[in-house]
Every structure is written in C-alpha cells, then in structure tokens.
Amino acid sequence: MNLQLLAQINSFLAALVLLTAFAMLSQRKINSLVTLFAWQGLFLSINTAVVGFVAAKHHLYISSLLTLSIKVILLPYILHVLIVRLKIRKEMETIMNIPTTMLIGIALVIFSYHLTAPVREMSTLITRSTLAVALATVMIGLLMMITRKHAVTQIIGFLAMENGLFFAATSATYGMPLVVELGVALDVLIAAFIFGIFFFHISTTFDSLSVEQMESLREDN
Amino acid sequence: MITPIELSIFSAIAFAIPILFVIVIGNSRRLLICISFSVSALASLINVAAGIMAVSNGEAQHLILPLGLPALPFHLRLDELSGFFLVVVGLLSFFVSIYSIGYVSGLATGKPVKRLIVFYNIFIAAMFMVCLADDALFFLVAWEVMAAASYFLVMFEDEHSENRRAAYLYMVMAHIGAVLILLSFGVLAGVTTGFESFTGYTFDAMREANIPPKWAAVAFLLSFCGFAAKAGVIPFHVWLPEAHPVAPSNVSALMSGVMLKTAIYGIIRITFDIIRVFPWWWGTMVLVLGLISAVMGVLYALMQHDLKKLLAYHSVENIGIILIGIGLSMIFTSFRLPLMAALALLAGLYHTINHAMFKGLLFMGAGAVLHATHERNMDEMGGLIHQMPWTSAFFLVGCISISALPPFNGFVSEWLTFQAFLLSPSLPIPMMKLLIPLGAAVLALTGALAAACFVKVFGVIFLGNWRGHHHHAAVEAGWSMRIGMALASLTCLCLGVLPAIVLNWMDVISEKLANTKLISSSGVYGWMWLTPVDPERASYSGPLVLIGIVAVCTITYLLLHVKPGMISRVPVWDCGFQKLTSRMQYNAVSFSMPFRRIFGYLFDIKEQIRLSPQQRHTAFPVKSNYYLRIRDRFWGWIYRPVIDRVVLLSRKAGLLQHGRIHVYLIYSFLTIIVLLALL
Numbered sequence: 001m002n003l004q005l006l007a008q009i010n011s012f013l014a015a016l017v018l019l020t021a022f023a024m025l026s027q028r029k030i031n032s033l034v035t036l037f038a039w040q041g042l043f044l045s046i047n048t049a050v051v052g053f054v055a056a057k058h059h060l061y062i063s064s065l066l067t068l069s070i071k072v073i074l075l076p077y078i079l080h081v082l083i084v085r086l087k088i089r090k091e092m093e094t095i096m097n098i099p100t101t102m103l104i105g106i107a108l109v110i111f112s113y114h115l116t117a118p119v120r121e122m123s124t125l126i127t128r129s130t131l132a133v134a135l136a137t138v139m140i141g142l143l144m145m146i147t148r149k150h151a152v153t154q155i156i157g158f159l160a161m162e163n164g165l166f167f168a169a170t171s172a173t174y175g176m177p178l179v180v181e182l183g184v185a186l187d188v189l190i191a192a193f194i195f196g197i198f199f200f201h202i203s204t205t206f207d208s209l210s211v212e213q214m215e216s217l218r219e220d221n
Numbered sequence: 222m223i224t225p226i227e228l229s230i231f232s233a234i235a236f237a238i239p240i241l242f243v244i245v246i247g248n249s250r251r252l253l254i255c256i257s258f259s260v261s262a263l264a265s266l267i268n269v270a271a272g273i274m275a276v277s278n279g280e281a282q283h284l285i286l287p288l289g290l291p292a293l294p295f296h297l298r299l300d301e302l303s304g305f306f307l308v309v310v311g312l313l314s315f316f317v318s319i320y321s322i323g324y325v326s327g328l329a330t331g332k333p334v335k336r337l338i339v340f341y342n343i344f345i346a347a348m349f350m351v352c353l354a355d356d357a358l359f360f361l362v363a364w365e366v367m368a369a370a371s372y373f374l375v376m377f378e379d380e381h382s383e384n385r386r387a388a389y390l391y392m393v394m395a396h397i398g399a400v401l402i403l404l405s406f407g408v409l410a411g412v413t414t415g416f417e418s419f420t421g422y423t424f425d426a427m428r429e430a431n432i433p434p435k436w437a438a439v440a441f442l443l444s445f446c447g448f449a450a451k452a453g454v455i456p457f458h459v460w461l462p463e464a465h466p467v468a469p470s471n472v473s474a475l476m477s478g479v480m481l482k483t484a485i486y487g488i489i490r491i492t493f494d495i496i497r498v499f500p501w502w503w504g505t506m507v508l509v510l511g512l513i514s515a516v517m518g519v520l521y522a523l524m525q526h527d528l529k530k531l532l533a534y535h536s537v538e539n540i541g542i543i544l545i546g547i548g549l550s551m552i553f554t555s556f557r558l559p560l561m562a563a564l565a566l567l568a569g570l571y572h573t574i575n576h577a578m579f580k581g582l583l584f585m586g587a588g589a590v591l592h593a594t595h596e597r598n599m600d601e602m603g604g605l606i607h608q609m610p611w612t613s614a615f616f617l618v619g620c621i622s623i624s625a626l627p628p629f630n631g632f633v634s635e636w637l638t639f640q641a642f643l644l645s646p647s648l649p650i651p652m653m654k655l656l657i658p659l660g661a662a663v664l665a666l667t668g669a670l671a672a673a674c675f676v677k678v679f680g681v682i683f684l685g686n687w688r689g690h691h692h693h694a695a696v697e698a699g700w701s702m703r704i705g706m707a708l709a710s711l712t713c714l715c716l717g718v719l720p721a722i723v724l725n726w727m728d729v730i731s732e733k734l735a736n737t738k739l740i741s742s743s744g745v746y747g748w749m750w751l752t753p754v755d756p757e758r759a760s761y762s763g764p765l766v767l768i769g770i771v772a773v774c775t776i777t778y779l780l781l782h783v784k785p786g787m788i789s790r791v792p793v794w795d796c797g798f799q800k801l802t803s804r805m806q807y808n809a810v811s812f813s814m815p816f817r818r819i820f821g822y823l824f825d826i827k828e829q830i831r832l833s834p835q836q837r838h839t840a841f842p843v844k845s846n847y848y849l850r851i852r853d854r855f856w857g858w859i860y861r862p863v864i865d866r867v868v869l870l871s872r873k874a875g876l877l878q879h880g881r882i883h884v885y886l887i888y889s890f891l892t893i894i895v896l897l898a899l900l
Contacts, residue, residue, distance in 0.1 A: 095883060115897055142893070146886045154882075215880045 006054050010171075013047040014130035017167060018109070021140045024160060025105050026098050030088055030152060034079045037156055040163055041071030051170050059178040060170070066185050067166070075159060078192050082152065086203055093149050093210075101147050105140050112136040119172075130171040137164030151202060151209040155195045162188055225271040226282040226299040229307060229353060232267035235260065236346035243335045250334060254325050257338050261345065262318035268311035268349055275304030279729045289358060296423050298355035301730045302494065306352040306486045309574045310479045312712065313581040314345045317478075320585050320705025321471040323698065327592050328469070337377060337469065344370035344475065351483045356423040357406035361399065364483075368395040368451075371480060374472040375464045387463035394460040398450030402487070405444035409495065412436045427495045437496050441503055444491045452484035454544065455514040456855045458537045462521075465533035466597060470588025473529060477536045478581035482573050485543055492551060493566070493734040501650070504551030508656075511544030512663045519670040520823060523677070523816045524851045526599050526809035528587050531678065532580065535623065538667060539576040542638065543569050545664060549641045552653065554735060561644045563731035563739040564753050567724060568637035574723075575630040575716055579622035582709035586616035589702055590682060593695035599681045599809040601689035608695040613683040615706035620679050622713045624672035628767040630716035633751070635668060636761060640753050670816070677812040686803040718763035721751045810849060817851075825852040 020040040027033045045067040052060025094101065112135040120128050141161030145154045166184070169176045176184075199209060206213040223231075239257030246253050275282070281300035289295040299307075321341070325334060347370060350363035372395070375388040406422070413421030413430035420426060432440070450457040465473045488507075492499060518538030525531040546569025553562035589612045594602055606613040622629035625636075642661040648654060681688075698706075716723060724739070732738045739753065752760040781787050795801045817826065827850040832842035877888075 111894070111898075139890075139893075142886065142890050146883050146890060149883075 003054065006050060009050055010047060010054075011129060013043050013050065014133040014167075014171070016043045017047070017137060017163070018133050021137045021160060021164075022102065022105055024156070025101055025140055025144055025147075028094075028098075030083055030150075031080075033153060033156055034076050034083070037079075037159060038072050038076040040160065041067060041075075044163055044167055045072060047167070048170050048175070051174060055174040057174055060175050062178060063175060063181045063185075066181065070185055070189060071159070071163065074189070075192055078196060079152065079156070082196055082199060086152075086199060086209065088150075088152065088209065095147050095149060101143065104143060105136075108139045108143065109133075109136040112139065123172075125172075125174070128171070131168060134164050134168035134171055137161075137167060140164075149210050151199055155192070155199075159188065159192070224282055225274040225278070225304070226284050226297060226353070228274075229268055229271040229299060229349065230284070230297070232264040232271065233346045233349050235264040235267070236342040238264075239342045240339050243338050247335055250330075251326060253338070254334065255322055257342070258318045258322045258325070261321075261342055262315050265311045265314035265318060265345065268307050269315065271299070272304040272307030272311060273726075275299045275307070276301050276726060276729060279732075283355065286359075289362075293356075293358055293419060293422060295359040295362075296355040296425070297353045297359070298424070299353060301733055302486070302489060303352045305570060305574075305727060305730055306482065307349060309482055309577045310345070310348050310352065312574075313478045313577045313709075314348075314475060316705045316709045316712075317471050317474050317581060317585065318705075319708070320474075320588075320702050323701035323703075323705075324469070324471050324585075324588055324592065327699065332378070336373065337472075340370045340373045341472065344374060344472075344480075348479060348483055352486060355425065357410055357427075358422055360487075361403055361406065364402065365399055367480065367483070368392070368399065371395075371468075371472070371476055374476075375468045377469050377472070378467065381467075384467040387460075387467045391460045391464040394450050394457065398447040398457075398484075401443045401447030401450070403447075405440045405447060405491070408436055408440040408443065412440075424490075424495060428497075432496060434500070437499065438503075441492060441496060441499065445488060445507070448484040448487045448491075449510070451487075452481045452540045452544075453514075453537050454510050454540060455517050455537060456859055458514070458518070458534075459853065459856060459860060461536055462525075462530045462533040462853075465536070465584075466527060466529035470529070470584055470591060473532075474581040474584035474588070477533065477584055478577040481536060481540055482577055485540070485547070485569075485573055488544075488547065489566075489570075489734070492547075493554075499551065499555055501552055501555040501653075504548050504553075504555060505653070505656070506548075507544050507551055508548030508660060511541045511548050512660050514538065514541030515545065515667040516541070516663050516670075517823070519667050519674060520816070520820050521853065523670060523674045523813045524824060527597050528590065528599050528678070528682070529584070529597055531599075531674070532583055532587060535583075535671070535674070536576075536580060538671065539572070539580065539623070542635065542664070542667070543572045543576065545569070545660065546572060546634075546638050546641065549638070549645070549657075550735065552645075552648070553641075556648060558647065559735050559737035560739065560754075561641060561647070562735040563728075563737050564637065564644070565641035566735050567727060567731050567739055568634055568641055570727060570730065571637060571716075571720070571724065572631075572634035575622065575634045575713070578709055578712050578716065579619045579629070579631060582615060582706055582713065583619040583623065585702065585706050585709065586612055586619055589698035589706070590616075592698065592702075594689075596689065599678065602682045603685045603688040603803065603806065604683070605695055606683040609683075609697045611703050612698050612706065613679075615703075615710045616683065617679060618710040618713055620675040622717070624675045625668045626672065628714070628717050628763055628770055630713045630720075633717055633720040633761070633763070635664070637753060638664065640759055643759075644754065673816070677809055680807070681809045681812065685806045688803055688806055688808055714767075718767050719748060720761075720763055721748050724751065724753075810847075823854065825854050825857065826850070827852075 017040055020036050020043065024033055024036045024040070027036060045064050048060050048064035048067060052058065052064060096104075109132075113132040116132040116135060119131055123131075138161050141157050141159075141164055144157035144160060148154055148157065162184075175181065203209050238260050242253055242257045242260075246256075279301060281298055284297040284299075286295040286297060325337060328334065344367060347363050347367035351360065351367060354360035354363055372388055372392050375391055376384065378384050379388075409427045409430075409432065410419070410421035412432050413426050421430065446457075453461040461477075465477055468476060492503070515538050518534050518536070518541055522531045522534035522538065525534060546565050550562045550565035550569060553559075553565055589609065590602070590605065591597060593605070593609060593612075596602060618629065622631040625631040639661060642657055642664070645657040646654060648657070697703075728738050728740075749764050750760050750762050752758075793801060817824075827848070829846075829848040831846045831848065832839075833844045833846055879885075
C-alpha cells in the first residue's frame with residue numbers, strides 16, 4: 001500500500017472522529033450519545049492501527065486494541081448500565097440551544113486549524129494534518145461539558161476530550177510510549193468507576209443528576 | 222570532653238523526654254507535671270552551661286546535621302552571640318520550668334495540661350535551635366516551629382472567643398514577620414550566588430559574599446520589619462497586648478522574656494554578623510523606632526488596668542530600650558567608632574538579659590497573683606502584701622529592676638545606654654548631634670514613666686485594702702513558684718550588683734561584632750567598679766551602692782523600731798465623711814489620671830461620666846457611672862484600613878464563585894482559548 005493512500009485513510013478517519021464529535025454535540029438522547037461515543041472510539045482505534053502500520057511502530061497495535069476494548073466496549077457498557085440503573089430516559093436539557101452550540105463548535109474547528117498552521121508547515125509526519133482535528137475534538141468535548149446540564153453527559157464530554165488528546169498524541173508524535181498509554185487507559189477506566197459511584201450518590205442526595213442542583217452546596221455570602 | 226554545641230544539641234533532644242512522659246504516664250497528672258517540668262528545667266540548665274562555655278571559649282563551633290532537604294543539610298554554629306542568647310533563654314526557661322511545676326498543678330482540672338506540656342517543650346527547644354541555626358533553612362524551620370508552638374500555647378484556654386481572636390492575631394503577625402524574613406534571606410542567598418544556585422543559603426556563604434549596598438539595604442529592611450513584627454516594635458506591637466494576657470502566665474513569662482529576644486538575636490545576627498558594613502541611616506532608623514517604642518510602650522502601659530496587658534506593653538518599651546542600644550551601636554559602627562559601638566552593643570545585650578530576667582519575674586509574679594485572686598483587673602485587687610508576703614517581695618524586686626533603680630539590674634543597662642548617648646557628641650553629622658540628646662531625654666522620660674507605672678502596679682495590687690467587689694481568700698504561692706521567682710530575683714540582684722564581671726564575660730561578643738574589646742573595669746578591685754569608658758568619666762559600683770542602701774534601710778529601721786512607741790497606728794482620717802469604704806482608695810485608673818490628661822492626645826480615649834436615674838431632681842443624682850475606654854491609635858491608623866481592604870478584595874474575588882460547574886468550566890475553557898491564542 002502506498003503512503004499516499006494511507007495518509008488519505010488517516011485523514012478520512014480524522015474527519016469521521018470530528019463528525020462524531022459534532023454528532024455528540026447535537027445529540028439529545030443519552031443512549032444515542034453513548035453509541036456515538038463508542039463509534040468515536042472505534043474510529044480512533046482503527047486510526048491508531050493505521051498509524052502504527054505506517055510508522056512501523058508495533059506498540060501502537062497494542063494501544064489500538066486497548067482503545068478498542070476500553071473505549072468501544074467497556075466504557076459504553078458501563079455507561080449503559082449506569083443509564084439503566086439510574087433510569088435516565090428523558091431527553092437531556094442543554095444550556096444553549098443546539099444550533100448555537102454547533103456554530104461555536106465550527107468556530108472552534110477554524111480556530112484549531114489556524115492555531116496548528118505553523119505546526120503543519122514544520123512537521124514531516126504524514127499524520128500532521130490531523131492535529132487540528134485532534135485539538136478541535138478536545139475543545140468540542142470541553143464545550144459539551146459546558147453546555148450540558150446532566151452529569152452523565154458531562155462525563156461523556158470528559159471522555160470525548162480524552163479521545164481528542166489520544167488522537168493528538170498519535171497524530172503529532174506517532175503515539176506516546178506504551179507505559180504512558182497503559183497508565184492513561186487505566187486512569188480513564190478508574191475515572192469512569194469513580195464517576196459511576198458519584199452519580200449514585202448524587203442521584204440519591206439530590207433526586208436528580210442535574211448539576212444545577214449542586215448550586216445549593218454553595219456557601220451563602 | 223563533650224563540646225558545648227554537642228551539649229546543646231543533646232539538651233535540646235532532652236526536651237523530647239517530657240513529650241514521651243505525656244504519652245507514657247499521661248494519666249497521673251501530678252506526677253507528669255512534676256517530672257516533665259523538672260526535665261525541662263534540667264535541659265535548660267544544661268543549655269545555660271553550654272552557652273557559658275561557648276562564650277568563655279571565645280571560638281565558634283560548627284556542626285552539620287544530616288537532616289533537612291536533600292543536598293541542603295542543616296548547619297549549626299555556636300559562637301559567642303549564640304552562646305549569650307542560649308544563656309538568656311536557658312536561664313529564664315530554667316526558672317520558669319521550676320515555677321511551672323506549681324503553677325500548672327494549680328490550674329483547674331479541666332484544662333488541657335498535656336497539650337501545654339508538649340507545646341511548652343517544643344517551644345523552648347525551638348528557641349534554642351533558632352539561636353544555633355547557621356543557615357537560612359534551619360533558621361526558618363526553627364523560627365516557624367517556635368511560632369506554631371507558641372500559637373498553641375496562646376490558644377491554651379480556647380473556650381473563650383477572646384483567646385482565639387488573640388491567638389489568630391498573633392499567628393497572622395508571626396506569619397507576616399516570617400514571610401519578610403524569608404524574603405530577606407532569599408535576597409541575601411540570591412545575591413551571594415548571583416541568583417544561580419542554592420548554595421548561598423548558609424550564613425557562612427552570606428558572610429563571605431560581597432553584598433552590593435542596594436541589595437543589602439533591601440535585605441536589612443525586610444529582615445528588620447520581619448523581626449520587628451516578632452519583637453513587638455511599634456507599629457507591629459498590636460499582638461503583644463492581646464496574646465500575652467490570654468496565655469498561661471508561665472508561657473507569657475517565656476514569650477515576653479525570651480521569645481521576643483530571639484528577634485533581637487536575629488537583628489544582631491543579620492546586621493552585625495552577616496551584612497557587617499552599613500550606612501548610618503540604618504542605625505538611625507533602628508534608634509528612632511526604638512525611641513518611639515520605648516516611650517509609647519510605657520505610655521500605653523500606664524493607661525492599662527489589666528495587669529498582664531500592662532506588662533505586655535512594658536515589653537514593647539523594653540524592646541525599644543534594647544533597640545536604642547543596638548541602633549546607637551550601628552550608628553557608631555558606620556562612623557568607625559568601634560569603642561563606642563562596643564559600649565552601645567553591650568548595653569543593648571545587657572538590657573536583653575536583664576529584661577528577660579525581670580520581665581520573666583514580673584510575669585511569674587502576675588501568674589501567682591492571678592492564681593490567688595482569679596482576677597486580671599488591678600482595680601479589683603489590693604492589700605495582697607498581707608496574704609502573699611513572698612510574692613509581693615519578689616514582685617517588688619521586679620518592679621525596682623524594671624524601673625531602672627539601683628541596686629538591681631535594670632539600672633545598670635540603662636546607665637550604660639546613657640553612657641553611650643553621652644559619647645555621641647563625637648559624631649560627625651550635625652543632625653545626629655541634634656537627634657541624640659533628644660533621644661537621651663526620651664529615654665530618661667521613659668525611665669521616669671516606667672517608675673510611675675510600677676508605683677501604680679505595686680501600690681494598687683499589694684498595698685491598701687481589697688478594692689474588689691467579691692473578696693477571695695488569697696493564699697501564698699506554692700514552694701516551686703516561690704523558688705522560681707526567688708531565683709529570678711536573685712539573678713536580677715546579681716546582675717545589678719556585679720555588672721563588671723558579667724560585662725567582662727560578654728566582652729568577647731563586642732570583640733567579634735564591633736572589632737574591639739570594651740575594657741569595662743580596671744584596677745585592683747576590677748569586679749567592684751564598672752568603668753565603661755574611663756574611670757575619670759563615669760563609674761558605678763554595684764556592691765557599694767548595695768551596701769549603702771542596706772545600711773540606710775537598717776539604720777532607718779533601727780531608728781524607728783528601737784524605741785517602742787515611735788510608730789503608732791491611728792484610724793485613717795476620713796475628711797469628716799464618715800463612711801470610708803475600700804472602694805474609695807486610689808486605684809489604677811485614678812492613679813494614671815494625670816498622665817491621661819498630659820498625654821491623652823496620643824490615645825483614642827473615650828471617657829464618660831453618666832449620672833443615672835435621678836429620683837427627684839437633677840441636682841440630686843443617686844448614682845454616677847464612670848466609663849473609660851482607651852484604644853490604640855495604631856489599630857485605626859494602620860491595621861483597620863488594611864483589614865477593610867482585604868475584606869473588600871476578597872468579597873470582589875468571591876463574586877467569581879457561583880457554585881455552578883458550568884461557569885467554572887467556562888473559566889477554564891476561556892483560559893485555554895486565550896492562552897492558545899496568545900502563544
């Protein structure tokens with residue numbers, strides 16, 4: 001396979017990751033949100049494998065498998081169980097309406113491309129053009145955390161941010177050392193467990209998972 | 222043969238033994254108190270021995286402890302100056318530890334005695350370590366341990382909100398001081414190595430460095446302000462009258478007697494030992510602040526009727542007097558007049574040890590009075606000389622010493638300070654020639670006012686009849702308290718009668734720091750005559766004065782008592798008004814009335830006389846109420862505006878906190894965007 005084709009596959013996967021990020025930004029139903037998150041993980045995993053093939057770095061296959069097992073299977077499963085246990089069915093409210101959020105997302109993508117322009121010129125990696133997408137994914141994840149009121153969606157936003165960071169690592173430097181990636185994967189897993197436990201406590205304390213309720217914890221002044 | 226510095230380290234470790242006792246025999250209170258304070262006393266005494274040896278040997282000893290941060294071990298050094306302060310700290314902690322056996326046993330059973338013992342020992346050990354430290358790191362560690370331990374000691378009776386407030390104020394002031402000292406050391410260490418490595422943190426490296434005058438001035442100002450916050454120099458004095466009254470009396474004795482002195486040690490260490498070369502305005506600044514502290518401290522003290530608050534203000538005054546000596550010495554040093562510098566420095570140091578002794582004694586006496594009467598307000602006391610003859614005798618010794626009257630020690634050091642003042646016409650700058658006689662006059666005024674103040678204290682507490690509403694049956698202090706006070710009184714007397722011996726012993730300090738020896742006595746009977754400059758100019762003989770005073774007293778006593786009937790007791794003349802009560806005596810407020818009239822503009826005084834409900838006509842009031850409130854003007858000038866600003870700023874900053882997660886996320890989001898866009 002020639003490099004040109006591989007670079008195009010890489011760009012295509014990057015586009016898919018960005019697309020899923022935008023889809024998550026616009027999705028109101030929580031079950032679909034989890035599915036989209038799983039899709040994003042899948043694209044990420046394939047991309048990692050492709051980059052590993054291109055750069056002939058075999059440890060990237062391991063991290064690809066790791067991504068596949070954790071982000072595509074395990075975390076969506078945990079989130080799904082959480083949603084069923086906590087009986088979350090209704091649509092998620094947002095702070096801003098969806099079109100405005102999408103516009104801000106587009107602005108963030110443009111901003112990311114502007115920001116990474118000097119890097120693209122200097123870098124020689126074939127994955128260099130996807131750095132902007134990675135940065136945009138991180139920022140869209142953060143934007144999702146800001147605009148959603150529900151605690152579970154915030155967690156998905158957080159995990160999407162992590163996806164973006166992982167994507168940035170593979171595209172900018174052909175991945176981090178394996179030890180670091182293992183550590184990060186474990187961290188994400190543990191974070192998910194801790195969040196799960198917290199959600200149970202929050203929902204029993206406030207009878208709701210809306211983070212707006214937590215405002216009542218504030219000290220009055 | 223064990224060297225002084227090892228001796229000192231071992232005895233400092235010995236302070237951990239009482240802490241172990243607290244764990245092991247914490248249940249039997251009486252035994253615990255006896256044993257642990259005896260051990261503290263012994264350890265302090267060993268430190269005194271180490272200090273005396275170090276000063277007599279006249280050479281510095283170094284030790285590097287394998288503790289501290291990696292590659293930055295703790296350096297210790299015992300030289301003459303450290304040795305002198307070890308003696309000061311050790312001597313008073315020895316007396317106070319003996320005194321504490323009785324004092325702490327007498328505390329109510331509900332009080333947290335174990336906590337007191339633990340922090341008391343940490344506090345004393347930390348003071349020793351401050352004197353021994355030879356690098357900035359260890360100095361600050363010891364300094365902060367000392368501050369923290371004394372904070373918990375001030376918080377001893379934390380059930381009263383007043384005490385918590387005082388402790389908090391003390392903590393804040395201690396931290397402001399510590400931060401300034403830290404910055405000062407940072408400047409010195411940085412300049413030493415050109416801001417490139419950490420090796421400049423030892424005092425040795427700082428000594429050898431050639432510090433540019435500008436940086437030296439910055440370091441001096443920072444460290445002076447930092448140490449002044451600890452020493453209670455006006456305007457940093459606000460915590461003293463709050464913290465000293467609420468601490469247990471043995472702790473106030475230590476805090477006022479020796480903890481303030483560690484700040485004096487720091488000032489001398491930084492200026493005379495580390496920076497060494499300084500312009501004359503530094504000394505002038507120290508001198509002026511010392512003069513202000515001395516006179517304002519004594520005036521504030523005169524206005525008080527709370528015994529321990531009054532003593533706390535007297536600490537401000539005495540720190541002022543010590544600083545006068547040090548300031549004069551700095552001025553003389555910068556004009557290269559080593560002999561006079563040595564005289565002024567020794568005067569300051571001598572007053573340091575004297576103040577430690579008599580202020581410790583007075584606080585111990587105050588503790589005994591408090592113990593007996595459960596009262597801090599002097600206007601509720603009176604006539605205690607009959608119930609507490611020993612305590613009153615020791616307290617009188619303290620009063621005479623602090624009022625700078627012969628034959629006790631306060632006189633000697635103030636006399637030496639005056640000698641230093643009288644030598645100042647040889648200074649080359651006209652302004653100094655003007656300032657210094659003025660300073661001498663202020664010091665004289667201070668001495669007179671202090672004497673007036675202690676006439677009031679002694680008269681109101683021990684003489685006359687009981688003034689209070691409720692009459693307690695006061696009992697004399699226990700044996701250990703009496704021994705503690707007796708030893709301190711004896712030391713006051715010895716320091717006053719034999720100053721020549723002590724000054725000869727201390728002379729090595731002036732040799733090291735001011736580069737010349739002050740030959741303070743001469744002739745065959747050298748120990749008898751103190752001649753600081755030369756015999757023709759001024760001399761003082763403690764023993765002769767003592768003999769004279771004893772002779773006059775004996776003759777008077779004999780003349781009055783030899784023939785029966787010379788003294789006759791008659792009823793007090795009641796001015797024709799028949800119902801004299803003990804409430805009509807002179808009290809603390811009425812005694813200080815003339816001073817309030819003369820110096821009233823210096824204080825924020827609110828005085829009211831209210832005639833309360835008339836029955837028939839205004840011309841016939843039934844009862845009149847007198848209300849007096851005296852406040853420190855510095856609080857309103859400096860501290861209140863600062864506190865107001867801080868509160869205002871924190872309110873403004875508090876607006877950022879909404880308690881909404883989204884808003885916090887937006888903060889970080891915007892920060893990231895802005896940083897990305899800027900970089």
